[in-house]
Amino acid sequence: MPAMPRHLPLAAFWLIAGSLHFAKPAVYESIVPGYLPLKRELVYVSGVAELAGGAGLLHPRTRRPAGWWLMATIVAIFPANVQMAVDAERYRDIPEWALWARLPLQLPLLWWAHAVAVRRRPRR
Numbered sequence: 001m002p003a004m005p006r007h008l009p010l011a012a013f014w015l016i017a018g019s020l021h022f023a024k025p026a027v028y029e030s031i032v033p034g035y036l037p038l039k040r041e042l043v044y045v046s047g048v049a050e051l052a053g054g055a056g057l058l059h060p061r062t063r064r065p066a067g068w069w070l071m072a073t074i075v076a077i078f079p080a081n082v083q084m085a086v087d088a089e090r091y092r093d094i095p096e097w098a099l100w101a102r103l104p105l106q107l108p109l110l111w112w113a114h115a116v117a118v119r120r121r122p123r124r
Contacts, residue, residue: 020047028043
């Protein structure tokens with residue numbers, strides 16, 4: 001049985017993540033930093049960004065730019081992840097330590113996008 005292409009799990013991750021912005025926008029709105037206006041719109045824009053990146057991973061011609069796009073998206077949404085940790089009392093269902101622990105987990109997401117979509121592999 002052939003191995004699953006490396007880009008498919010990453011694409012699935014981002015397609016699901018982006019879809020959730022539309023399925024549960026209030027959850028994402030609650031973590032948009034207070035200094036940013038148009039919270040619902042930002043949730044939808046970030047959802048579209050994640051969907052576009054995930055879809056871009058599916059074709060070899062767009063995979064590399066999609067990897068860079070997703071890396072930029074991860075950096076752009078990092079303040080919302082910080083806001084969630086800072087406002088831990090608003091998320092009583094999630095242990096505060098987990099909210100803080102997920103911040104450094106953004107680094108493996110950056111690495112994953114880079115390893116799968118950006119880094120050039122030698123031709124065989």
